[in-house]
Amino acid sequence: MRARCFRCQETFDTxxxxxxxxxxCGSEIYLPDPGAAAPAPVAQVESPPFPPQGAGxxxxxxxxxxxxxxxxxxxxxxxxxxxxxxxxxxxxxPFAERARRGFFHGFVDTWKLAAIEPARFFRQVRISETxxxxxxxxxxxxxxxWVSLVFGYFTASATINIVGQxxxxxxxxxxxxxxxxxxRGFTLQSFxxxxxxxxxxxxxxxxxxxxxxHLLLLVVHGAPRGFDATLTVxxxxxxxxxxxxxxxxxxxxAMVWFAVAAIQGLGEAQRTGTGKAAFAVLxxxxxxxxxxxxxxxxxxxxxxxxxxxxxxxPSTGI
Amino acid sequence: xxxxxxxxVFGHAEVxxxxxxxxxxxxxxxxxxxxxxxxxxxxxxxxxxxxxxxTHAFVYLAHGQLRAAxxxxxxxxxxxxxxxxxxxxxxxRLALGLPLPFPPPRxxxxxxxxxxxxxxxxxxxxxxxxRT
Numbered sequence: 001m002r003a004r005c006f007r008c009q010e011t012f013d014t015x016x017x018x019x020x021x022x023x024x025c026g027s028e029i030y031l032p033d034p035g036a037a038a039p040a041p042v043a044q045v046e047s048p049p050f051p052p053q054g055a056g057x058x059x060x061x062x063x064x065x066x067x068x069x070x071x072x073x074x075x076x077x078x079x080x081x082x083x084x085x086x087x088x089x090x091x092x093x094p095f096a097e098r099a100r101r102g103f104f105h106g107f108v109d110t111w112k113l114a115a116i117e118p119a120r121f122f123r124q125v126r127i128s129e130t131x132x133x134x135x136x137x138x139x140x141x142x143x144x145x146w147v148s149l150v151f152g153y154f155t156a157s158a159t160i161n162i163v164g165q166x167x168x169x170x171x172x173x174x175x176x177x178x179x180x181x182x183x184r185g186f187t188l189q190s191f192x193x194x195x196x197x198x199x200x201x202x203x204x205x206x207x208x209x210x211x212x213x214h215l216l217l218l219v220v221h222g223a224p225r226g227f228d229a230t231l232t233v234x235x236x237x238x239x240x241x242x243x244x245x246x247x248x249x250x251x252x253x254a255m256v257w258f259a260v261a262a263i264q265g266l267g268e269a270q271r272t273g274t275g276k277a278a279f280a281v282l283x284x285x286x287x288x289x290x291x292x293x294x295x296x297x298x299x300x301x302x303x304x305x306x307x308x309x310x311x312x313x314p315s316t317g318i
Numbered sequence: 319x320x321x322x323x324x325x326x327v328f329g330h331a332e333v334x335x336x337x338x339x340x341x342x343x344x345x346x347x348x349x350x351x352x353x354x355x356x357x358x359x360x361x362x363x364x365x366x367x368x369x370x371x372x373t374h375a376f377v378y379l380a381h382g383q384l385r386a387a388x389x390x391x392x393x394x395x396x397x398x399x400x401x402x403x404x405x406x407x408x409x410x411r412l413a414l415g416l417p418l419p420f421p422p423p424r425x426x427x428x429x430x431x432x433x434x435x436x437x438x439x440x441x442x443x444x445x446x447x448x449r450t
Contacts, residue, residue, distance in 0.1 A: 130330075204337050211334070215430040218423070227330060 133235025
């Protein structure tokens with residue numbers, strides 16, 4: 001018989017009723033048996049007696065005799081007990097519940113989940129709350145970039161000195177002017193301009209990154225749950241760019257960590273597997289790394305050549 | 319071609335339209351070509367990277383210099399034109415209260431694939447035309 005998945009709306013063949021997995025998107029669906037016996041009618045339950053006059057209503061007055069408080073709420077995003085299976089139902093990210101949990105706690109809890117448990121988090125997170133995801137990513141990108149800007153501003157002169165010494169060792173094979181121009185661009189005016197523009201650029205970066213990933217997912221038929229799922233993953237995974245605040249190596253660590261979280265996240269959120277997600281994430285990242293690796297490789301090779309050349313190398317000052 | 323309900327007034331399409339409109343304003347009004355930045359890949363290898371010339375293409379096209387924009391980066395000029403047309407079209411759609419048209423998934427997929435090919439072709443053009 002033919003069945004239709006309620007999530008991806010694709011049809012597939014199956015030979016049984018009951019709980020099963022959609023072969024297209026991986027969602028768990030339930031096919032009711034039309035030949036099964038109708039459920040027994042619910043027994044008529046007598047309503048509880050009205051409280052006596054003066055005891056108050058059910059919401060505001062004193063509780064009736066025999067009333068017990070409700071059970072403890074479900075654990076939500078807390079750690080799973082050993083052997084437990086995570087519930088398939090979607091739930092809001094802690095940051096999306098910031099009004100109830102508090103802004104800081106919501107941010108920190110979401111950051112931990114997206115960075116440390118991306119597979120579980122993105123499988124369960126609700127994809128319809130994209131505004132929270134975008135706000136989270138833009139906020140983290142902004143904070144990380146602000147700290148990075150401050151560090152870059154105060155160490156600009158030392159960086160120019162180091163770059164100059166490295167390029168001198170390369171015997172003029174590398175044009176150091178572009179790098180020096182970039183570093184000299186850290187004037188107070190440009191620092192202020194970048195600090196002001198950072199939140200807008202962060203917002204744009206989240207959307208454009210999600211758009212590029214989504215287009216590449218579409219190429220490999222890897223986006224059954226739509227752009228909202230991709231944007232949610234990119235938004236929450238961009239929280240990792242808070243690590244850019246670490247001096248020197250923060251940007252590289254953040255990029256690698258983001259790539260890992262985004263691959264796992266897109267695979268789970270789109271129910272498409274990590275292969276297609278890796279293609280979507282690594283294609284643009286590979287292009288970026290190609291440039292950076294070419295730079296690092298040539299600088300490293302030239303540095304080695306410089307070490308083998310006659311005479312002691314000039315001091316780097318570090 | 320399916321259409322989205324007009325209930326969602328400021329959705330993803332409007333965000334992208336705003337980004338595209340902002341890119342036109344930046345290319346038209348800001349001195350982007352005067353910024354102290356050069357492509358590190360080109361500085362090291364003498365070859366342009368895949369996205370070299372995009373900023374020049376956006377700025378030239380925003381100032382009406384189509385030939386210069388195409389020479390700087392054909393794909394950049396195409397992207398700029400398409401993005402600004404989309405932004406304008408979305409503005410008109412919002413003003414008229416029309417629903418957002420959705421192209422079929424197969425067309426979007428074909429467009430994305432064509433974009434990949436165009437990026438590679440553009441890179442080849444840049445390497446041949448701008449090799450230093």
